[in-house]
Amino acid sequence: MLNFEGKAIYIACGATNMRCGIDALAAVVQGSFNLTPMSDAIFIFCSAGRDRIKILEWDGDGFWLHYKRLERGRFPWPDSSNGEKTMMLTQRELEYLLGGEKLKLKFARLDFSNRAAV
Numbered sequence: 001m002l003n004f005e006g007k008a009i010y011i012a013c014g015a016t017n018m019r020c021g022i023d024a025l026a027a028v029v030q031g032s033f034n035l036t037p038m039s040d041a042i043f044i045f046c047s048a049g050r051d052r053i054k055i056l057e058w059d060g061d062g063f064w065l066h067y068k069r070l071e072r073g074r075f076p077w078p079d080s081s082n083g084e085k086t087m088m089l090t091q092r093e094l095e096y097l098l099g100g101e102k103l104k105l106k107f108a109r110l111d112f113s114n115r116a117a118v
Contacts, residue, residue: 014080016045
């Protein structure tokens with residue numbers, strides 16, 4: 001799993017064209033979100049099918065572009081119908097987003113074991 005500890009986490013609501021590369025995604029961050037792509041933050045974009053995401057990250061001297069494609073299932077993703085272009089996530093929410101069903105099952109097991117102790 002990638003470690004984005006201590007970074008602000010922004011996701012682009014709705015779908016993003018996955019043909020966009022670093023420069024186009026950085027332009028979206030700057031133009032549409034009014035944020036600085038070279039900040040200590042990560043920016044996450046999702047495909048229309050919600051089976052692919054790209055994460056844009058600045059590490060101080062260059063950009064990283066992380067990409068994940070799901071073989072099964074879809075990422076839970078907010079749409080942009082309410083007018084929101086971007087949304088902030090916590091570290092835990094990001095882990096849930098990237099972990100998908102595996103993490104959901106783990107949370108269910110942890111929740112069950114916590115109830116048993118009460």
